[in-house]
Amino acid sequence: MTPVEAFQPPSRLLLGPGPSMAAPSVLEAMAKPLLGHLDPAFVGMMEEIKTMLRAVFQTENRMTFPVSGTGSAGMEFCCVNLIEPGDEVVIGVNGVFGGRMADVAARCGAKVTRVEAEWGRIIEPGQIATALAGIKKPKLVAVVHAETSTGALTPIPEISRLARDAGALMLIDTVTSLGGCPVELDAWGIDAVYSGTQKCLSAPPGLSPVSLSDRALEVATHRTHKVQSWYLDVNLLASYWGAERVYHHTAPISMNYALHEGLRLVLEEGLEARFARHERNYLALKNGLETLGLEIASQPGHQLWQLNSVTVPEGVDEAAVRARLLADFGIEIGAGLGPLKGKVWRIGLMGESSSADNVEIVLNALGQILSENTN
Amino acid sequence: MTPVEAFQPPSRLLLGPGPSMAAPSVLEAMAKPLLGHLDPAFVGMMEEIKTMLRAVFQTENRMTFPVSGTGSAGMEFCCVNLIEPGDEVVIGVNGVFGGRMADVAARCGAKVTRVEAEWGRIIEPGQIATALAGIKKPKLVAVVHAETSTGALTPIPEISRLARDAGALMLIDTVTSLGGCPVELDAWGIDAVYSGTQKCLSAPPGLSPVSLSDRALEVATHRTHKVQSWYLDVNLLASYWGAERVYHHTAPISMNYALHEGLRLVLEEGLEARFARHERNYLALKNGLETLGLEIASQPGHQLWQLNSVTVPEGVDEAAVRARLLADFGIEIGAGLGPLKGKVWRIGLMGESSSADNVEIVLNALGQILSENTN
Numbered sequence: 001m002t003p004v005e006a007f008q009p010p011s012r013l014l015l016g017p018g019p020s021m022a023a024p025s026v027l028e029a030m031a032k033p034l035l036g037h038l039d040p041a042f043v044g045m046m047e048e049i050k051t052m053l054r055a056v057f058q059t060e061n062r063m064t065f066p067v068s069g070t071g072s073a074g075m076e077f078c079c080v081n082l083i084e085p086g087d088e089v090v091i092g093v094n095g096v097f098g099g100r101m102a103d104v105a106a107r108c109g110a111k112v113t114r115v116e117a118e119w120g121r122i123i124e125p126g127q128i129a130t131a132l133a134g135i136k137k138p139k140l141v142a143v144v145h146a147e148t149s150t151g152a153l154t155p156i157p158e159i160s161r162l163a164r165d166a167g168a169l170m171l172i173d174t175v176t177s178l179g180g181c182p183v184e185l186d187a188w189g190i191d192a193v194y195s196g197t198q199k200c201l202s203a204p205p206g207l208s209p210v211s212l213s214d215r216a217l218e219v220a221t222h223r224t225h226k227v228q229s230w231y232l233d234v235n236l237l238a239s240y241w242g243a244e245r246v247y248h249h250t251a252p253i254s255m256n257y258a259l260h261e262g263l264r265l266v267l268e269e270g271l272e273a274r275f276a277r278h279e280r281n282y283l284a285l286k287n288g289l290e291t292l293g294l295e296i297a298s299q300p301g302h303q304l305w306q307l308n309s310v311t312v313p314e315g316v317d318e319a320a321v322r323a324r325l326l327a328d329f330g331i332e333i334g335a336g337l338g339p340l341k342g343k344v345w346r347i348g349l350m351g352e353s354s355s356a357d358n359v360e361i362v363l364n365a366l367g368q369i370l371s372e373n374t375n
Numbered sequence: 376m377t378p379v380e381a382f383q384p385p386s387r388l389l390l391g392p393g394p395s396m397a398a399p400s401v402l403e404a405m406a407k408p409l410l411g412h413l414d415p416a417f418v419g420m421m422e423e424i425k426t427m428l429r430a431v432f433q434t435e436n437r438m439t440f441p442v443s444g445t446g447s448a449g450m451e452f453c454c455v456n457l458i459e460p461g462d463e464v465v466i467g468v469n470g471v472f473g474g475r476m477a478d479v480a481a482r483c484g485a486k487v488t489r490v491e492a493e494w495g496r497i498i499e500p501g502q503i504a505t506a507l508a509g510i511k512k513p514k515l516v517a518v519v520h521a522e523t524s525t526g527a528l529t530p531i532p533e534i535s536r537l538a539r540d541a542g543a544l545m546l547i548d549t550v551t552s553l554g555g556c557p558v559e560l561d562a563w564g565i566d567a568v569y570s571g572t573q574k575c576l577s578a579p580p581g582l583s584p585v586s587l588s589d590r591a592l593e594v595a596t597h598r599t600h601k602v603q604s605w606y607l608d609v610n611l612l613a614s615y616w617g618a619e620r621v622y623h624h625t626a627p628i629s630m631n632y633a634l635h636e637g638l639r640l641v642l643e644e645g646l647e648a649r650f651a652r653h654e655r656n657y658l659a660l661k662n663g664l665e666t667l668g669l670e671i672a673s674q675p676g677h678q679l680w681q682l683n684s685v686t687v688p689e690g691v692d693e694a695a696v697r698a699r700l701l702a703d704f705g706i707e708i709g710a711g712l713g714p715l716k717g718k719v720w721r722i723g724l725m726g727e728s729s730s731a732d733n734v735e736i737v738l739n740a741l742g743q744i745l746s747e748n749t750n
Contacts, residue, residue: 001427009420009632010410012410012414022408033386034387042384068445100605229603230478231450249446254579255630267378268378
């Protein structure tokens with residue numbers, strides 16, 4: 001074959017649904033020399049990752065660590081460990097990721113009750129209550145906290161209470177929320193959670209931070225059937241991430257360096273300050289969009305700070321605007337998915353990407369393109 | 376919590392079972408700015424990865440790409456896509472990874488026939504033939520090409536022929552072999568294969584290159600049951616890695632940069648030259664070990680060039696020697712696993728780690744420690 005040139009990525013400002021910009025020191029961490037996955041120095045760093053993850057998830061759960069795959073692997077981790085064939089599960093579906101969870105749960109043999117909401121709207125506690133009322137022995141209730149496909153933020157505490165009252169475990173998807181807005185596992189009574197590194201944690205994609213409560217761990221370690229995934233079996237992973245340090249798989253060393261540095265930056269900034277920054281830049285974006293005659297499509301009062309679905313004005317070619325932004329301004333924003341395809345743009349302001357400068361840059365570029373369009 | 380310091384890995388010479396040393400330009404690639412996973416520039420790079428992987432695997436298989444997890448995720452990818460509940464599979468078990476495959480296959484609902492060999496020895500074609508003779512409709516034969524836990528290299532062509540004659544698919548594990556010794560998928564008639572980035576491809580751990588023949592793909596796309604893993608379902612992954620570019624999961628961007636650069640270096644050196652280098656350094660190590668009164672434990676005539684199980688001399692504390700090597704010389708070598716625990720050291724000479732200098736360094740260090748031991 002003809003020789004391939006070394007790859008040099010073009011410069012992009014990543015303001016889509018993720019990956020978002022990685023912090024410079026995180027990228028530097030990725031290039032550090034490798035260690036063995038059982039090296040005492042690496043093991044020490046793993047412990048720090050676990051401690052920092054607990055702080056960011058606001059939990060005491062000892063089973064808190066990064067799964068060696070992307071956010072969807074974390075979703076699968078939670079499902080394969082907690083669900084057994086025939087289990088009744090209730091899943092909120094108000095976007096791509098709720099639908100994905102329903103698919104994953106069904107592949108684990110669950111009987112899935114889908115609780116649907118229009119894309120862009122939240123899952124209401126009343127809907128969950130109604131679904132639970134019709135089920136004898138629900139095993140699990142699962143909801144996406146921050147729906148990346150729509151920009152809606154579903155409040156969790158009341159839904160979690162309903163799940164617990166019904167004797168079910170509570171699972172939430174925090175891929176886009178973690179590190180950008182409050183996620184309080186213990187205060188909310190969450191039993192299982194997964195997230196991703198490439199959104200508000202400002203690291204590249206490749207790991208999925210997860211956490212299981214002791215109650216969830218009890219379920220996962222006392223199953224009737226073996227966990228259908230060897231790679232994601234918490235009974236095996238616990239021996240590597242726990243005190244025994246038994247070899248399971250070869251941990252992605254460099255990605256763990258990156259997560260370590262990303263978490264360090266989150267805690268250095270402070271959770272409250274970080275959330276405030278995300279809110280501030282969301283508000284600035286929202287105001288600027290209004291000035292351009294644009295509006296955020298997701299449910300008022302429940303809009304994500306990190307990810308904004310923006311309604312495409314009538315007569316404007318959605319894909320052409322995105323293509324212009326990328327080609328002429330080096331800015332990536334996201335397309336709509338599913339029923340929102342062609343109807344919204346998705347502008348992400350997550351982690352490192354959430355800055356006043358970036359808000360101004362994307363508003364200026366959008367304004368310029370749209371004004372040319374109407375001329 | 377108390378602030379955590381930025382992590383600075385100590386300097387190590389990685390001569391264990393992997394990860395091995397990453398090439399300097401691969402580490403640099405890891406630090407390059409991120410791109411979106413649907414960015415045209417990233418998509419172009421994905422195509423180059425596929426093309427280079429085909430060259431390294433020596434195959435025309437269109438379904439050749441990296442799974443977003445480590446080698447064990449690649450193993451699971453092959454099993455979940457090809458095995459349906461009740462399928463008869465024959466698996467060679469002569470070390471950790473054959474045993475792991477048997478476990479993974481059983482979790483897919485397979486009826487597993489284990490073909491066992493003593494750890495350190497190869498799987499003989501005659502053993503596979505005997506096993507196949509007793510099975511009406513075998514679906515799959517699986518063998519570990521290079522057993523990382525023992526250092527034995529099982530010849531594949533005859534076993535593959537037996538599988539095909541029996542109407543079964545042939546699956547091989549090339550985690551440690553790929554890029555260090557010949558792996559010829561098409562010439563050998565292989566239907567499914569997985570590997571890892573952190574051995575002879577000189578990249579960090581985190582991706583698992585896989586390839587499926589058209590015959591295997593036909594099986595995977597015409598299943599009775601849905602693939603039990605959503606994350607690893609080739610029917611979904613094909614839409615992202617194929618022409619449609621439909622979003623599945625967020626690809627680990629930086630790890631793909633690393634794999635791209637690692638593959639580029641393999642092809643720049645040339646497969647034949649690279650294999651010759653691995654053989655040469657294996658021979659130098661073997662000679663040097665003999666001078667020290669040490670010998671390679673795996674079956675003569677079938678010893679891996681990349682990974683050497685070295686018999687621990689009587690009276691020598693296996694773990695203490697490894698600890699000294701790490702603490703005083705900064706050299707990592709591996710411990711024995713399973714029945715070989717405490718009985719062997721594992722010295723890896725893979726990819727970037729396979730050099731004449733490294734052979735000399737590890738021999739000198741070992742020699743020094745052992746001579747102190749006997750004084």
